[in-house]
Amino acid sequence: MKRVLSLILASLFVVSIVGCSNESSGSEDEVVLGIALPSADHGWMGALIDNAENQAKSLKEDGTIDDYVFTTAEDPNNQANNIEDLIAQDVDAIVMLPIESEALTPMGTKIKEADIPLVVVDRELTNDSSDVLVKGDNKGIGLNAGKYIADQLGGSGKVVEITGVPSSVTTLRSEGFQESIEGTDIEVVASQSGDFQTEASLKVMENILQAQPEIDAVYTHDDEMALGVLQAINEADRSDIQFITGAGGHKEVYENIQNDGLIQATFLYSPLMVNDGVDIAADLANGGEVEEETVVKEATKITDKNVDEHYEEDSAY
Numbered sequence: 455m456k457r458v459l460s461l462i463l464a465s466l467f468v469v470s471i472v473g474c475s476n477e478s479s480g481s482e483d484e485v486v487l488g489i490a491l492p493s494a495d496h497g498w499m500g501a502l503i504d505n506a507e508n509q510a511k512s513l514k515e516d517g518t519i520d521d522y523v524f525t526t527a528e529d530p531n532n533q534a535n536n537i538e539d540l541i542a543q544d545v546d547a548i549v550m551l552p553i554e555s556e557a558l559t560p561m562g563t564k565i566k567e568a569d570i571p572l573v574v575v576d577r578e579l580t581n582d583s584s585d586v587l588v589k590g591d592n593k594g595i596g597l598n599a600g601k602y603i604a605d606q607l608g609g610s611g612k613v614v615e616i617t618g619v620p621s622s623v624t625t626l627r628s629e630g631f632q633e634s635i636e637g638t639d640i641e642v643v644a645s646q647s648g649d650f651q652t653e654a655s656l657k658v659m660e661n662i663l664q665a666q667p668e669i670d671a672v673y674t675h676d677d678e679m680a681l682g683v684l685q686a687i688n689e690a691d692r693s694d695i696q697f698i699t700g701a702g703g704h705k706e707v708y709e710n711i712q713n714d715g716l717i718q719a720t721f722l723y724s725p726l727m728v729n730d731g732v733d734i735a736a737d738l739a740n741g742g743e744v745e746e747e748t749v750v751k752e753a754t755k756i757t758d759k760n761v762d763e764h765y766e767e768d769s770a771y
Contacts, residue, residue: 596630
């Protein structure tokens, strides 16, 4: 009898251990990805957000990750709070596109201190807290735009620069441009921020047109800003401005180039780059190793010579 009781108790003990083990393994073994992006304040960012969420859904459906936590924010403080929440949830990796480089750098440090792999997309942080950076060739955009403008103007002319928000993207696009026109007689008569937005750039350009009686070309850091600049020039009926350049690959800009409009060139900076960021973060979340610390997408020049190769009528951007 004693032996039977001992066997029963031993069996119950084993069952209880197995039960506890199964209970605790569920959430601990799940691979969860955290994504922290700005809100969709313009079309490029809206397309990037859609791409990121679609890619995360795809990875969840194919079993690469178990789940993801997706956040967007309207300002740096809100984004910092979102990241704090992701850290508290102990996600397995984080994809971040900083609203502002300097403001979000401390959050990069916190992620690193929490020992969570971090993939930064588009705008760089000001320290080395990210494991991988995925970006377009921002300096290349500035270099290519400067060369194009100098060539088209024969090395001499008055140019306006419309810049983006305070970030590595804006800094590098300005640096590349300045470097490219160095030694020429190109004069930058005005340089103001259009915040990567069409409406803001329209208003900024309206003021510049009133202040500058002679402008030969406009270099914008973004296609949507180029569209705002175009509207301002058309409404002011200015005929002295020979052309505008953009950056991104916006469908409306492509159409303007195809129709011999005032926008004559843009330089690729695709919102699809975030797909690489999500894929890399998922790999790191699953214990993968960093293969490349920086992934750079080429800043291909798009003009009337090759625009048809890149134009997609059904594109969201």
